[in-house]
Amino acid sequence: MERFRDGDDDAFPGIVARFQKPLVNFFYRLTWDRFTSEDYAQEVFARLIRHRKSYRRSAKLSTYVFRIARNYWIDRYRERANAPKMTSLNMTVGTGEGRGLSLGDTVEGSGPAPAEELKRKEIRERLKEAVECLPEEQRLVFVLSENQGLKYAEISEVMEIPVGTVKSRMHAAMRRLRDLLKDLSDEA
């Protein structure tokens, strides 16, 4: 990145090769839409080029890249007409057989047990929806940690928040996910 910052354009393909998949998947877990995530990742690379002079060696490259990605996501998130709303216990969540049931209904209920494979698929789909229902800041922390494998300290640099806040947001995210997926736990 330093080479690229100093005007060596040939260094940039290496950066692209290293971060294109992580960035696409970072946005994919925020949008669950391939095309949107690719468009967003593309814009992050464009911003990397435009703001390459601002890169400082003190920042780890992955931290720098994901900070740009996070800022871009916040911009887009706030603009999205269909921005996810905070969930309430009365919000419907779930797919397939669980769709249409409110959490209030599903917390205490138990549906019919599907075949194992279908069950795993349903759980994944349910988790996707649950992640989408997380508050914006919790979702970012969850995705950076779970998908990108960043440590709390790295996430704190990306998000520009204390490590303790990362920890509490991660905990809050997990608590909410457990709530949203409670019926699955009960079935098990």
Next chain:
Amino acid sequence: MKRETICQGIEVELTALAQGELSPGRRAEVEQHLASCGACRTACDEIRGIFTVAGEIEDIVPSLRFKRSLERLLARERRLSPERESIGFRLSSSLAYLFHRVRVSPRFRLATVSVAVHAVILLIVSFYVLPKIADPVMPVVMIDPDTGFTPADAPERPEVAIGSGEAADELPSEYPRPDERVVRFEPTVRFPSTVPLQPPEQPVRYRRFSGLFTSGVLSSSIKERRLAALGLDGDATLDALARSFNWLASEQAEDGSFASSGRNPNYRTGVTATVLLAYLADGHSQTRGTPAFRKVVTGGIRYLLDSQSRRGALKGLIGPSKGHYTYNHAIATLTLVEAWSIDRRRLTPERSRELRIAIGDAVAFIVKAQTPAGGWRYHVPVGGASENDTSVSLFQIMALAAARRAGFDAPSEAFDGFTTWLKRVTGSGGIVGYLRRGDRDSDARTLTAGALFIEELLGLAAPLRDRQAKLVLADLADPSGAMARDGLLRFYSAHAFRLRGRNVLELFAPLLLESQRANGSWSSADDRHAVHAGDAFLTALNALTLSAAYRFAG
């Protein structure tokens, strides 16, 4: 709910535990608690289960569409990277961003754009049009009743130098600070012209921050495009240049210099400087270009700097005070200026300062060596002696013009003096003499071409310029004539006519390509001037001549 039974103080740690973010001590405590608390253990299992499921969601692989659009985007962004964006682009981008971020009505957008357009028009009228109406600039030309200089045919004068003032930083106090405004040569005799100024046929221009012989690093595709625009064989020309640079690199001595292998061994400094200038003109500098050539340039610059006199009567002189040393000094000064100019933003502060001081001393030496008659000769004038020759003088004025363009102080009096000398040796037919007007030896055509280049470069209002151009063209048109044996004539002509917007390279580029040896050099044995300095000098001079085809934009 089960969660309510989870022990307080432990719950918040469970996620961190599942992710391995707990310290060893805290982890042991939590695990010990889990062993005895079923509710917390269940919660921990749920958390781990969620991470497991999340891990099962497959990553997507970027599509081909993404990769292709990314390539296009990168190409576009490189073209529009911040340092290359125009003010117009930035303004439009900012407005677009504003409209994008702030949701405004179309009417508001229209009003904003309208206000912006009117503001720009107002600024142009206020600062550009009105001052011209109130204070029209009268074209300034020279007139000399003796030589036939008249106000007629006065062409438009290009900018000579745009001083950034950067060169003045940390210069010793005895050097005046470079002028920060646009500097134009002002002849001493002024006469308001009534003749409309005529633009060149196909205007070419110096880029704002380019030197006299340098224009930064150009890609092969740009070079080929510009060569093709002049009807030249791009591949063959670039190949010839590459081979010449390879050969020159093999000729460099260990101390960074290039030998004067011709009749006069005292031109080592001048040959070295000319070779370096050829590399610089092709985009190879101390910090840029091919690494091997970068090394050549760095070594050569070191040699020039180390050979400069630091004190005494000859303070500033680059090279030994032997032979016709002012030739060496002028070319070396020109080269140092161009070397600093092309790398000014990439050199270390120490290196930049060293070069600036050396250039300041070198320019001061040129000014000191100018004779009362306005020209220069082989040595610093002593007492009342005032011998001048046009050949040396052309090199000195080129060095001064380059220095002024780069922001160094090159006094207007020095340019005035040269103009006086040039008038004195220019005949009524336009031929420029060597020691006096009327010298009609074969050097006269070379010097006329050189004078034409300087006149174009400095924007001197020389009414005989067209006649001089015809004389030079006549020489160039004869492939078996002087042109074939005069590298300096070709060098001057290539640059003079590029500034005049006329392509003469097509007249002698084929000859140059044919006469180049297999090893990339040119033989100086038959060359009128290079025979004194040797093959390296002629090879460098020819490389400079050929690269003139793509160094000018427009």
